[in-house]
Amino acid sequence: MATATVAPSKLNLIGLDKSDYKGNPSTLCAGCGHDSISAQIIQVAFELGLKPENVIKLSGIGCSSKSPAYFLNRSHGLNAVHGRMPSVASGAMLANRNLTAIGVSGDGDTGSIGLGQFKHIIRRNVPMVYVIENNGVYGLTKGQFSATSDEGQKLKYYGDNEYPAVDLCMEAIVSGCGFVARSFAGDPKQVRPLLKAAFSFNGTAVLDIISPCVTFNNNPDSNKSYEWVRDHDSPLHDISFVPVREEITVDYEPGETKAVTMHDGAKIVLKKLAGEHDPTDRMAAIMLLERSRTDNVLTTGLIYYNPDRDTVQDSEGMVATALALLPDEKLRPVRSTLEKIVASLC
Amino acid sequence: MATATVAPSKLNLIGLDKSDYKGNPSTLCAGCGHDSISAQIIQVAFELGLKPENVIKLSGIGCSSKSPAYFLNRSHGLNAVHGRMPSVASGAMLANRNLTAIGVSGDGDTGSIGLGQFKHIIRRNVPMVYVIENNGVYGLTKGQFSATSDEGQKLKYYGDNEYPAVDLCMEAIVSGCGFVARSFAGDPKQVRPLLKAAFSFNGTAVLDIISPCVTFNNNPDSNKSYEWVRDHDSPLHDISFVPVREEITVDYEPGETKAVTMHDGAKIVLKKLAGEHDPTDRMAAIMLLERSRTDNVLTTGLIYYNPDRDTVQDSEGMVATALALLPDEKLRPVRSTLEKIVASLC
């Protein structure tokens, strides 16, 4: 397998230890998929050498949304209200475009109450890594169906789900998202390069990660259970992330791989595993998701990639400096300008 | 052209005159697309012989949402809050499943503030005709961009739109909608059979009708203007509606037509105009919309049709009677049942 990540060392590129990226001890259930994802976020931030002080981590409400407390303690964190993390993240990235944002949400938080905000943050292309910890259930309120619960899914207290599942990757693509990936909390090898690539993407990068709820939705017949996903996972590619500072050194069979260059010059190298999928082809991406739905498989990997859209800050024609840090002179026009305006209103 | 509608007569099948279907005089701008749609609703309800007393008409807030006041005065109407008509309609159809519901909304009402509710009513498949009077602008608040404004669209006061348009037909399909059509307020011949078919559909039937705002968004360079649509309209089929009581009498060239049977036995006959499109193929429908987007044409007609989903009332296992009209005996269990429960709690 191609490993293009930083060689393990005690300190990373910016001289920090992995422990500088950790968070508080988790209070989630033992075995909860969400905790594996937090572990990968820590690992990836460490390996990428992200400066934690420059990262903001945001969430809504839910077990998943508690996660930001469990990684990157040196980053500012914000736990918003249920389903509305996207708007808060948008505001923060308007205030300071030089931050790196990661949002963590749940399937209920994003797919039920938050669907509108999810679609609209993508439309605006607010730069952030948007992780959905998708367990097909409301964990924190004890096991009701969410919008991503599969049709026919059974739950202990709530019986059968009668409604079709929202496919958040499909939703992201049709809303114009330029980075859409799906993965599985039980597959850190895939989660990590995808997360890294997402951090290199200058726009909204959506990662829909199936993250089993061991307490309320881990029966093998649930398509969000560890067992089901292991049986039905169909990874598109073997993915490696090549940071901007490194060369692609690993040998690949020609024709078998595709390198995708990110905004900051980093690359991800995709080695074909099954079928043919060009993640830069939007129509193909949509068709892939449609087929996965009808075939009842879980296609994972980088599903769609398009670096061409402007971010919200560029669309709004904003200065490169953080608005939050503008000096007073930039905030308040000089006295004479007001005098002119006053004169014009007389 | 195939005309399979009722022959014009003074009274319709249930003995009502067309004037029995009219509403109050419109207070919209002269030439507003919305008024043409109201006229078609009146015409269609008359021709179908809908019993107006059995119809409910609902809307959110906007110029479009005022429309229900301008048709079917003999029907109960409800003008809800902005963007939330879907939930109100859902509640009403749960209360009385034997009503026929038509909702009218705007692109702002449905695509901006109301996107979440729009997607979720479709997920539940609440039986109703859902008309979007899509003018790519906020009419009632005087000309701001809406979520369906095209990228690059120019508006008098608000400059250029920097964000991609929401395609409400695409949104409807991916949310599981079984009846998705697009049309143009300036093409009553197409609007009418589509509306009729929608009334025959037992589930959420979405009609995204481009309806120019003559006051704020009718410049020829706007893709929601009369002129642009006339130039870029690419109708899929020549459509005729054949009510359940009639036979298909018109001759078609074999292979050129397709008849689609609705829930109540009525049919729509689609005569191919351009290209090949099978509206019962979800993948094809999605691809068609994708292509129309990249080719910058407005594909109109019946885009997707699938009668197989349960309605919300069936999913919820409800009785056939209107809950609103249940007799008291059905509402209050007898005394002895309470005594048993009380005993069990002692």
Next chain:
Amino acid sequence: MSVIQSKVADILAGGNLGEVVNDFSLQIASANGSGSQTSNMVLVRALFRMGIPVSGKNLFPSNIQGLPTWYTIRCSHAGYVARQPSAPVVVLMNPETAIKDLAGLESGGVCFYPDDLKIDLSRQDVTYYPMPVKQLTSVPEVPRHLRTYIGNMVYVGVLAQVLKIEMSALEAALDWQFGGRTKLVNANLPTIKAAYEWAAANITKRDQYRVERMNATAGYMLVDGNAAGGLGSVYGGMTVTAWYPITPSTSLADEMSAFASTLRRDPDGKANYAIVQAEDELAAIGMVLGAGWAGARSMTTTSGPGISLMQEFLGFGYYAEIPAVIWDIQRVGPSTGMPTRVSQGDLFACYYASHGDTKHICLLPGSVNECFEFGWRSLDIAEQYQTPVFVLSDLDLGMNQWMTKPFEYPTEPINRGKVLTAEQVEKNGFRRYADIDGDGIAYRTLPGTNHPRASYFTRGSGHDADARYTEEPEKYRGNLERLRRKIELSREHLPAPVVEMTAGAKIGIIGFGSTDPAIIEARDTLTASGVQTSYLRIRALPSAASVVDFVRSHERVYVVEINADGQLRLILQSDMPELAARLRPVCMLDGMPFTAAWIIGQINSQEQK
């Protein structure tokens, strides 16, 4: 070693070795999700079955597994069921909190703990009882994966032995708990028995606390307010419920579903109702209003954040006059606050819900029995007044176990309010918003009414008596005034205040909701200490004129409520500006149910000023 230490402590504690029977609180500390809930419920019901007045309160975290939780059981021969400031008997099942739990134990208290608990037990002034939890569960009969869970049955057995809970009562309670499913009973009972016997053989009782059979619970039931509210709604003819999960309101929807699914189905299994989980609270209230408009008896259940999200629609419902019932099971705010702790802090958010001038009918159940009653009554009131009606319960009332007299079958027939049929429209015509009867309540028709003149247009914008759009100042104002009159006139027709006048008392107490037991207990103690009080419990807003009379009859009136600002006091003051200064705050918010002691302290200290 710890046994010896305990003995010493025992002796040192001295003096208070007199027995305490049926009058103490017991607290079990455990970790969330560890399964102790079943054991606790069994203990509560066993005491109840022994005829001892009892209440059970769960203090749990906003978490699914692992964080600390405390269950408190109070038994009181006098029938008091409020929380007490502390519990003299504790069970330390949670190593994480054991040190603090022990430190908090009062002198002379009793401490049960698993014998492998590794904490400093050097305190000499308490009695220790170690329990062989591991030993009793590491047996072949207990499947390995159930050992932690079944471990909780050990303390049931040990407590029973030491506190003298009857085994037969325990067995009955266990049977009840598992709904008679023998398999489950048999998985638990042996451990309880083993522990019971182990304790008989190994523990010498050295503390003062025990229980004893009484006859004070006959004719009572034990239930939580959410189940009561859900059941009441089912008997009230609820037909459409739309809701969104939120603690602590979820169990109301769940219980209602469970009851409805057996009580409200046709022989063919079809439901005479719909209970729909919405995508959020905005959609929930939208569905509820749509359903109410179309003639359903419709309702939702939520908590503070949901109430906030519903504000726009609530104003619409008020102004467009659509019946709806909104249960708010209050928790600590503002914002997410403490989702698993009690508060009475949403009065403003409900009574004045929405922008503009509004005032909404609020029902304030003070017991699980009233939860049941207001369950059916609220649906009548909503249809009668054609307006959203709130039922403000709270986490303590809603999720904890309370004794109650049996629920009374609805005493009044279903009231559908002023709904015109096609025949009535034909005969008398129809003017949607005309005040025909002078009570501010107009007649409505339901969609589908088979008459060409039965329809009207419902809107949140200005409308005249015929439901036509208007911006005319006088018409708008007239309509608003009718609305106001309608709500104003409801005062004397809503559940009346419960008043206990004490002749000659200068002090009045006003309360509502779940603080009732603490107030009752506080008054008894105050009386005993020579302080006479009258008591008025408000059960609805706007409140009846008798509240003004009550205030007028007392020099000082303390308004007791679990919130920081004294929201009820402010609402009452707005009804009686000339008496405003007589109303004094006894309010506070820290997430805990009030104790009688705290109320007494507040009143005494204010009286001394």
Next chain:
Amino acid sequence: MSVIQSKVADILAGGNLGEVVNDFSLQIASANGSGSQTSNMVLVRALFRMGIPVSGKNLFPSNIQGLPTWYTIRCSHAGYVARQPSAPVVVLMNPETAIKDLAGLESGGVCFYPDDLKIDLSRQDVTYYPMPVKQLTSVPEVPRHLRTYIGNMVYVGVLAQVLKIEMSALEAALDWQFGGRTKLVNANLPTIKAAYEWAAANITKRDQYRVERMNATAGYMLVDGNAAGGLGSVYGGMTVTAWYPITPSTSLADEMSAFASTLRRDPDGKANYAIVQAEDELAAIGMVLGAGWAGARSMTTTSGPGISLMQEFLGFGYYAEIPAVIWDIQRVGPSTGMPTRVSQGDLFACYYASHGDTKHICLLPGSVNECFEFGWRSLDIAEQYQTPVFVLSDLDLGMNQWMTKPFEYPTEPINRGKVLTAEQVEKNGFRRYADIDGDGIAYRTLPGTNHPRASYFTRGSGHDADARYTEEPEKYRGNLERLRRKIELSREHLPAPVVEMTAGAKIGIIGFGSTDPAIIEARDTLTASGVQTSYLRIRALPSAASVVDFVRSHERVYVVEINADGQLRLILQSDMPELAARLRPVCMLDGMPFTAAWIIGQINSQEQK
């Protein structure tokens, strides 16, 4: 014929033929979207340019084209700018309302109408002036598609001639209106002149009303409150605005955009701010809070329905302590109500926003000048107190034309509140919610602060002084109490009440916002009739202690407000229960700005009781 009738009426009217100069209201009735707005604005500014105190109020429908609209211009040599109960001069440009408009005209009034208007003009007690609208616009110079629109210039010319408005003032006003764009001026001016000359040649003045140059507007400007608020925000250093269109707040965002786009750009054209149209109000306030948290000076503008939708987030902002400014340009509620009519009915919805116990700082501008001032000041206050701050303006103040002294350049430097730098964190450490200074305001850091101990976790759930999650009762309570103290201590630091004490007056009046002019006028009249009053205008909530002193100094205090329930009165009463009964309501809601006459009537009738 109508000319003859008019003459008759003229003579019959008799008696009141004395001249009325610079002291009357003029009302132009037209159809929405017909273009009369330009004409009306030109008239207002022309009068202003003649040095005559003037105000202009647009009474428009919730509609884009066709429904009736009335524009009222008041000129008053005494400087009164409030609405008057009626206008003695009317222009009937709308055939649909002409009959009613004419019927409402007072006896002795003057009626201008297009000569092809087909209504009954038989009323004898008014003066009629027909205008040849068709004739003057059916000329080759006026392009066919502009004729309706330009037709409105006819009444400008005719009115000018009859009422003696100076042509030079008109020309200047026209030039101003079109921002000096000659082409547009030239499209309109000829018609005005033609009408002016036609009137000179064809009309004999037979009424009492006219204007005359004064020198009372020098040093004043004419502007609406939304432009003022937008401009003030630009000078206040607003950096992020997220908003959603809603009448009557939209023009605040629009004007702000226009000003910012010239005043707040770098030389390369890049913006030093972002103004983003959100998908709804929930997203708007979410963005505003996210931006405020990350260090932007952030704000939004909305109206009642938006405030309702924002409730959950507002509680979050309050509790998580995030600066934000929310403009509420109030319109008539509840629900959609009358979106184009004025109200002051959102005090409760803002002051007590969200479930749970909250109290929010509210600024209450009473003039366009204060709209400007509070524009910049609100951003300072929000950052200083780290909390959402409301600015409650209203439709009348926000969208109508008001005279004002020139805006004063901010008198204080930008205040960013207590923000720690990396260096400060290094030196003194950082405890996010600790009350270091005893004022309830803790220090914060901004995301991105380059120090490993600078971060903290922001949440709407229970947190301790170090921003750590907690459910501990005492910590929760302590934090809530600090929050309360913080807001409480703001009282004396917010814009102070404006007080005018009248020695010996037994009556006090309290008001706020756009009713100021009506109250001023009412007081003058009351004084003239021997009724002495003092006046206090509240400019912020929570209000300063001086308000209590004011109430204490008067026997009865009338609280004037445009809402049905008397929301300010109730809020004030809650601050002073012992004085509650002194506060009397002068409140009402019908969508119209108050007149002095109505206020006087209310006070007099209550005084007589």
